[in-house]
Amino acid sequence: MTTVSNAEYRGVWVFIEQVAGEPAPVSWELLGAGRQLADALGVELAGVLLGQGVAGLVSEAWAYGADRVYLVEDPVLGPYRTAPYARALVELVQRYRPEILLLGATSLGRDLSGAVATALGTGLTADCTGLNIDPATRLLEQTRPVFGGNVMATILCQRHRPQMATVRPRVMPLPPRQEGRQGELVRVGIALKEEEALATVLKVIEEKGKAIYLDRAEIIVAGGRGLGSRENLRLLEELAGVLGGTLGASRAAVEAGWLPPEYQVGQTGITVRPKVYFAIGISGAIQHLVGMQNSEVIVAINKDPEAPIFKVATYGIIGDFQEVVPALTEEFRRQLAARSA
Numbered sequence: 001m002t003t004v005s006n007a008e009y010r011g012v013w014v015f016i017e018q019v020a021g022e023p024a025p026v027s028w029e030l031l032g033a034g035r036q037l038a039d040a041l042g043v044e045l046a047g048v049l050l051g052q053g054v055a056g057l058v059s060e061a062w063a064y065g066a067d068r069v070y071l072v073e074d075p076v077l078g079p080y081r082t083a084p085y086a087r088a089l090v091e092l093v094q095r096y097r098p099e100i101l102l103l104g105a106t107s108l109g110r111d112l113s114g115a116v117a118t119a120l121g122t123g124l125t126a127d128c129t130g131l132n133i134d135p136a137t138r139l140l141e142q143t144r145p146v147f148g149g150n151v152m153a154t155i156l157c158q159r160h161r162p163q164m165a166t167v168r169p170r171v172m173p174l175p176p177r178q179e180g181r182q183g184e185l186v187r188v189g190i191a192l193k194e195e196e197a198l199a200t201v202l203k204v205i206e207e208k209g210k211a212i213y214l215d216r217a218e219i220i221v222a223g224g225r226g227l228g229s230r231e232n233l234r235l236l237e238e239l240a241g242v243l244g245g246t247l248g249a250s251r252a253a254v255e256a257g258w259l260p261p262e263y264q265v266g267q268t269g270i271t272v273r274p275k276v277y278f279a280i281g282i283s284g285a286i287q288h289l290v291g292m293q294n295s296e297v298i299v300a301i302n303k304d305p306e307a308p309i310f311k312v313a314t315y316g317i318i319g320d321f322q323e324v325v326p327a328l329t330e331e332f333r334r335q336l337a338a339r340s341a
């Protein structure tokens with residue numbers, strides 16, 4: 001076996017995730033983060049696109065900052081399955097040797113990253129909230145919450161390559177899309193066999209019903225334990241209704257059974273980055289803050305002036321939500337009606 005030194009690994013890669021040709025927006029967010037890392041290292045930024053009939057996404061990857069896209073198209077890579085995707089990605093890494101490989105912390109990305117890191121014998125830092133380059137060592141500093149979110153740890157992968165990290169959707173900002181930006185396309189053939197796929201997709205059944213996409217919402221009206229009861233959610237629903245927003249919840253509100261788990265914002269819930277986030281009756285525990293503190297505007301309503309949520313709030317309203325929320329709803333309703341008149 002030939003040993004490859006770490007110095008022979010060069011470049012930053014981002015896995016461009018797609019399902020049935022639909023790209024996961026986290027891929028573009030990671031190209032934004034990857035661009036900064038690549039510039040700090042003075043290397044190229046590449047996207048890796050695996051699938052069948054997905055070449056249309058190459059120009060999107062260029063537009064979001066990739067200098068180069070490695071494209072592997074093969075019928076075996078049609079529907080996502082761990083074994084062929086992992087095989088293709090491992091082979092690409094072994095052939096082209098990137099020093100950094102980033103994936104979205106989606107269900108697909110979590111599955112794939114673990115399989116790839118294991119096969120390559122390298123480290124993987126999951127759910128990073130910060131990525132930087134140490135200029136002295138050129139190592140990737142991978143920051144993430146640990147010990148229940150009470151401590152932020154910066155993790156290094158010193159001995160093995162590539163340095164692999166996953167980042168949740170909406171943790172990194174979406175970079176501006178540069179229409180018409182061109183890059184290089186490298187089509188790679190990898191001999192994949194259907195019988196090595198280990199699983200067969202018989203049928204894809206789309207989930208019906210009201211799927212909520214909290215991570216894409218522009219306005220979130222979130223409630224916590226301070227609401228006191230499920231009935232009081234009605235006030236938040238009215239506010240959300242007037243503003244065209246989506247409800248959200250702290251873990252305490254979810255555990256009380258007031259809203260289902262898919263509404264939970266925070267470390268063990270969804271990470272969000274809306275234009276406006278209302279935190280109502282939410283104290284601002286660190287595990288909640290890590291999921292919403294990158295919102296553009298944060299409006300906190302809490303009767304305790306010492307509540308930590310006020311430290312991250314753009315606007316803080318000290319008071320009982322039962323008085324404040326209906327007053328806000330009424331005022332927004334009035335302003336919006338005046339504007340449309």
Ligand SMILES: Cc1cc2nc3c(=O)[nH]c(=O)nc-3n(C[C@H](O)[C@H](O)[C@H](O)COP(=O)(O)OP(=O)(O)OC[C@H]3O[C@@H](n4cnc5c(N)ncnc54)[C@H](O)[C@@H]3O)c2cc1C
Nearest residue numbers: 224225226250251252266267268269281282283287303321
């Ligand atoms: C490993 C781990 C992971 C976790 N993950 C998450 C997570 O993903 N998301 C999450 O949210 N939490 C998470 N938690 C829990 C977190 O630590 C907190 O317990 C939780 O966020 C508290 O929820 P809360 O703010 O709704 O409740 P509380 O902390 O009880 O706060 C209620 C607030 O309501 C205010 N209030 C009360 N009455 C009124 C009123 N009438 N009007 C206005 N304000 C009022 C109070 O002053 C108080 O500030 C996690 C914890 C651990 C250990």
